[in-house]
Amino acid sequence: MPAASTTLRMLAVSVIASLTVTGCQTFEDAGSAMGRSDLVNDLAARLDRALELTYSADYQLPGGQTAAIVQAQDPARSAYTYPGGRLTVTPDAVTRCTATNGRMACTLVAPPTPGSKPTVALFTEANRQGLVTPPVVVGLLTAAALDPQAVIRQSDTTVAGHHAACVEVQRSDGDFSACVTTEGVLGSFLGSVDGKPMELALSGYSETVEKNAFDPPAGAGVVDRRPGGS
Template sequence: MPAASTTLRILAVSVIASLTVTGCQTLDDAGRAIGRSDLVNDLAARLDRALTLTYSAEYQLPAGQTATIAQAQDPVRSAYTWPGGKLTVTQDATARCETGGSRTVCTLEAPPAANAKPSVTLFTEAKKRGLVTPPVVMQLLTAAALDPEAVIEQSDTTLAGRHATCVDVQQSGDDFTACVTTEGALGSFTGQVDGARVELALTEYQEAVAGDAFELPPGAGVVDRRTATS
């Protein structure tokens, strides 16, 4: 398996392993906890399976803005695009692109090591711009599953013609609602993340990716830091 693929799946497997919720409770409480654990594990497993798929997804953001997530295999590549920025992760580099005014600059860094977990902080900039990525959602689900005070309710919906399972999480920290499609794509997210309101919804899903999805934006300036960080 390619190094990047191994790295991404290490992250997903480690998250799934951490989601099991156990404890001694009353019959009613035990039933609720077991259901919650099974539900969160199922959604995490869907997100994990999506790491092996080729797909592209477009999302509606507030104020008419859009964002996209694209992923392909052989070789494993992923791309996240949001208003004013783009993040690509390939076997050659991790590229962070930001647009300021009329100029776009992409900073190239070394790709995630084969034996290391990709840091969730990698997606911080996307999160600030309203695109909550699957790794961030997995982290939020983990925290909710391990919070004994969290209240998690399930519902089902259809997004972009795809069936999705949703969880509404109410907890002492940031409340949120997240939906994951049957295929494992992030369907929607609404809630508070790090104190900021975030909202997105899937509007288009295709089991194919455009040829330029993982390329740097046309005309972008490049700062190559791979040698310095390797």
């Protein structure tokens, strides 16, 4: 097993151990002051609010691969880098880049409606390549909160030096665990998305963003398919 995957699995085991041994409780436990859906709703809201933050986050994926999420505000911009490609969302365009024969090829399409948040559909390719994005995790948490049959356990942990609240969710359509840092950044995820096993862990976090973080990669071929584009 590659060392990076082993590290991720050790993190997942550590989180699950804390869920099942230290402080574990289902929300149906008698005397619990928190409703069964309160924590998952809180984590979903925390991730959603984080879309308004400026930060750079690096992630470790299985097999030694890496990914990154970068966000900035005024105007709101985001970039998701994953093995073999990158997705960038700005007020000017949605840019999808894919590595082809060792070179990035990027396509620009019209941006989301001003003032709207990116839809989950935007992140299909990122998910397919191993980067489960915060909007997708928000959807999973929201579905768990609405499922009366879901078993939800909670714990706290530290990921890349940042405190995080975690949940382990057991549902008929698939189990997952997720941690969200105090800042609202996705700290870790272990589970399946659209039938694909997903596993990542935060490895670095900064409240700064590089100036060219939202530009197409250097040397990339660019095709502009926006209305009026060339």
